[in-house]
Amino acid sequence: MTEPRDHAPRIILGLALITIVHGREQHLARQLAAIDSAKAVPELHIIVAMDDPAVAPRYADRPRTRVIECPSTGAHLPLAGARNTGAAAARERGADVLVFLDVDCLPDPDLFSRYDDAVRAHPGELVCGAVGYLPEGTDYGRPDLFADAARFHGFRPRLDAGATAPGDHLAFWSLSFATTPDTWLRIGGFFEGYSGYGGEDTDFAVTAREAGVPLRWVGGAEAFHQYHPTTNPPVQHVDDIVRNGSLFAERWGFWPMQGWLDQFVERGLVRRDPATGDYSVAP
Numbered sequence: 001m002t003e004p005r006d007h008a009p010r011i012i013l014g015l016a017l018i019t020i021v022h023g024r025e026q027h028l029a030r031q032l033a034a035i036d037s038a039k040a041v042p043e044l045h046i047i048v049a050m051d052d053p054a055v056a057p058r059y060a061d062r063p064r065t066r067v068i069e070c071p072s073t074g075a076h077l078p079l080a081g082a083r084n085t086g087a088a089a090a091r092e093r094g095a096d097v098l099v100f101l102d103v104d105c106l107p108d109p110d111l112f113s114r115y116d117d118a119v120r121a122h123p124g125e126l127v128c129g130a131v132g133y134l135p136e137g138t139d140y141g142r143p144d145l146f147a148d149a150a151r152f153h154g155f156r157p158r159l160d161a162g163a164t165a166p167g168d169h170l171a172f173w174s175l176s177f178a179t180t181p182d183t184w185l186r187i188g189g190f191f192e193g194y195s196g197y198g199g200e201d202t203d204f205a206v207t208a209r210e211a212g213v214p215l216r217w218v219g220g221a222e223a224f225h226q227y228h229p230t231t232n233p234p235v236q237h238v239d240d241i242v243r244n245g246s247l248f249a250e251r252w253g254f255w256p257m258q259g260w261l262d263q264f265v266e267r268g269l270v271r272r273d274p275a276t277g278d279y280s281v282a283p
Contacts, residue, residue: 129221
């Protein structure tokens with residue numbers, strides 16, 4: 001377990017963390033423990049529970065934490081709507097900086113302070129930190145080993161602590177990012193027309209680009225993705241990816257997630273029209 005600290009962490013006034021959750025009880029508990037061990041912590045933590053009524057009573061007495069219910073209206077979890085709900089709740093409570101961190105991500109002890117510094121230095125931008133994927137068998141009681149054990153994507157920069165650099169919007173991910181409420185409103189939040197897995201985060205990034213909002217990577221604001229079994233490509237989401245990809249193409253004129261889609265084509269799960277370049281689920 002994490003060693004007890006000898007003094008209370010600094011509370012970053014005006015910074016709100018937003019986490020959306022459904023059924024990830026252990027992941028959320030680990031994230032909250034990592035937050036408590038950070039060098040500086042959010043003034044407010046908004047947890048948006050998607051069809052998960054067990055979350056609110058579990059954390060009713062947790063200081064600076066507010067649980068917001070977000071029921072789904074269809075067959076899929078409202079990922080975009082939940083993030084929008086969390087951002088609205090944070091803005092209503094006077095937040096100056098919005099940090100989004102997926103429930104299966106553990107913040108580095110410096111993540112919140114690095115994000116706070118970067119957003120206040122670049123208030124009109126989207127700010128992203130690197131995320132490393134932890135392997136199966138990780139000892140979650142030894143966060144000091146996370147940085148060496150994690151696998152980081154090579155096409156997303158991992159900068160020195162405190163350094164920043166402009167980035168490509170198509171490398172954006174919603175796992176971990178930060179911005180100001182004014183910039184969030186300028187982008188307009190996440191488009192809620194997507195359902196299920198895939199597409200909504202790339203749509204958000206392209207919307208930001210079209211609104212003239214730059215993307216910036218910041219060093220030291222690292223997070224560590226907790227291990228859980230997955231597939232690559234995510235064949236279990238093929239219907240969602242094709243449906244959401246088609247919607248994205250209608251909105252922006254090109255298909256996202258083409259690496260996955262082309263792998264689906266190779267496996268015979270998806271067909272690509274040679275005339276139009278459009279994808280469809282194979283019969």
